C-alpha cells in the first residue's frame with residue numbers, strides 16, 4: 001500500500017503551521033505501515049493523471065496568493081478538478097480554500113478567479129475573524145467536533161454544489177453569518193481552520209487517507225491508532241475556545 | 246514642562262506606587278496608560294526634557310536583549326538612559342518608564358531616552374518621541390493574528406520612519422531583506438549591519454522562513470546562503486536588488502554553544518575580536534544592532550565593546566538559576582525562528598538534554614499556537630533525554646513532540662507549570678542542567694515560582 005501526496009506551492013502557501021498537516025498525513029500513514037511520498041508541486045509543475053492521491057495547499061499572504069491563482073488557472077486547475085472527480089482527496093486551508101472556490105472578490109481591483117472545486121465564492125470583509133473555532137462535523141470522530149484557529153477577513157458563501165465541513169458553535173466560520181465552516185466536495189475538504197488542523201483532528205486526517213487508499217482499490221478499514229495525546233490536545237483547545245470568546 | 250503634564254505625572258507616580266504595594270504587578274504599564282488617557286500630550290512633553298533625545302529599538306526577535314545591551318553601552322558612556330526595561334513596549338509602557346524615572350517636578354535624571362517598541366507601535370512611538378535613532382532588527386512572522394501581513398507591517402513602519410527628522414539615523418539589519426528594504430532611498434542617514442560569514446550557513450531555508458520575495462519587483466529572491474531563518478545573503482535575479490553591504494559586520498565566527506560566540510566585529514575605522522557572551526547567532530545580531538546604535542549615538546567604540554563583553558542576559562531571555570543540586574537554564578522562545586535557534590544552540594552541545602517546554606496562549610504569547618508546527622523539532626532527534634510539556638497548551642506541545650518522533654526521549658505532560666518544574670527537575674541527574682523553554686507568559690509564571698522559592702529576584706527590583 002502506498003499514498004502519494006501532492007503538496008501544492010509549499011514555498012508560497014505555508015502560513016500558520018500548514019506544514020503540520022502534511023507531517024500528520026505522513027506519520028499516520030507510516031504508523032500503519034503505509035508507504036508515503038510527498039511531491040512538491042511548484043509554479044509551472046504539471047499535475048499528472050492518477051499520480052497524486054491527496055492534494056494539500058495552505059494559506060499565504062496576498063502577494064503569494066495572486067501568483068498562485070495565476071498558476072492554478074493556467075497550469076494545474078483543470079487537472080486538479082479532474083483528479084478530484086476521479087476520487088483523489090484534498091485538503092486546502094484558508095487562502096488555498098478560497099482559491100479552490102469559484103472566485104475571490106476584493107474591495108477594489110480585479111476579481112481573482114478560483115478553480116471551482118467547491119461551489120463557493122469569497123468576498124473581502126471589513127472585519128477580521130481571529131480566534132479559536134469549534135464546529136460540529138461529521139468528520140469530527142466520536143465527539144463529532146473539529147477544532148482549530150481561524151484568521152481571515154474574506155467571507156465565503158457556499159452554493160448548492162457542496163456541503164459545509166461543519167457548523168460552528170464557537171467562532172466565525174465561513175462568513176460569520178450562516179454558522180457554516182469550510183466545504184466538502186467528494187474527497188476534497190476546504191476550511192479556514194489552521195492550528196495545525198490535522199494533528200488535533202485525526203478524524204479529518206483519516207478521512208483523507210481512507211479516500212486515498214480506496215482510490216487505489218484498498219477498501220479495508222484503517223487500523224486504529226493511539227490518539228490519547230491528540231484527543232487531550234483537542235479537549236484543551238475546546239476548553240480554551242470557550243474561555244477566550 | 247507644562248502644568249497638565251506635571252499634574253498627570255504626580256497622579257501617575259501614585260498609581261505606580263499603589264500597584265507595587267498591592268502587588269498588581271510591576272506597575273510597568275498602568276500609570277502610563279492612565280497618564281496618556283488624562284493627557285494625550287504627556288509623552289511628547291516629557292521627552293522634550295531629554296537633552297540627548299530618544300532612540301527606539303524594534304523588531305520581532307531580540308528587542309529586549311538589544312535594548313538592554315544598548316542601555317549598558319550608554320551606561321558605560323556615562324549617559325544612563327530612561328528605559329522601559331521590562332518588555333512594556335507599547336506607548337503606555339514608555340509613558341510609565343518616564344513617570345517612574347522622573348521626580349515630581351518632571352525632572353528626569355536621565356539625559357537620553359531608550360525605548361524598545363512593539364513593531365506595530367513604531368509609527369505612534371515615532372510621532373510621540375521624535376527619535377534621533379530608530380533601529381529595526383528583524384521581521385519574522387510572529388503573532389500575525391495581531392499585525393496582519395508582514396509586508397503591510399513593514400510598509401507602515403517605513404511610513405513612520407519617513408516622517409522622522411532628516412538628521413535622524415536609521416539602523417537596519419542588512420541580512421533581512423524586508424528590513425533592509427526600509428532603507429531604500431530614505432532621506433535620513435541609514436546604517437546597515439550584518440553577519441559576513443558562511444561558516445554556520447546552510448543552503449536551505451528553515452520552515453520558519455518568512456521573507457522570500459523581492460520587495461521591489463516581487464520575484465523570488467535567490468540566496469547564496471541562509472544564516473538564521475530568512476537572514477542571509479540574498480539577491481533578486483530579476484531586478485538586481487541585493488543585500489546592502491553592511492557598515493558594521495561580524496566576521497570569523499566561532500560558536501561556543503551556551504557560552505556564546507567568538508567573532509570579529511568590523512566597523513568604520515577599525516575592528517575588534519570579542520566574545521559575545523550570549524548563545525546563538527540571533528544574539529550576534531543583537532550585539533551588532535546594539536553596536537550600530539551605540540556608534541550612531543556617538544559612543545566611543547572601546548566603550549561599546551567593553552559593555553558588550555561584560556554583558557549578562559536580559560531578564561528571562563536567557564537566565565541561569567541555581568536550584569540546589571541542579572542548574573536551570575531558562576530560554577524564552579516565542580516564535581518558530583526563536584525556537585529553532587534555541588534548538589540549534591542546544592544541539593551544538595554534547596550529551597542528551599532534559600527539557601521543559603511550556604506553551605501558553607495568552608494574548609501576550611499570541612492566542613494562535615500553530616507556530617509550533619513551523620519550528621524544526623526534528624533537529625532535536627537523538628539529543629533529548631526527558632521532555633516535559635507544560636502550560637495552558639501543554640497538550641498541543643506534546644502533540645508536536647509526538648509527531649516529530651524523538652526516538653528514545655521520554656515524554657511527559659503536566660499542564661500545571663509548578664508541578665511540571667518539580668517533576669522535570671526530579672529527572673535531571675545530580676549536578677545536571679534542566680533546559681526550560683517557555684513562551685512569554687509561561688516564563689513570567691515560572692519566574693514567579695522561582696521568586697517564591699527565593700531563587701531569583703522579582704524583575705521590577707532587578
Ligand SMILES: [Zn+2]
Nearest residue numbers: 459462481484
Ligand atoms: Zn526584484
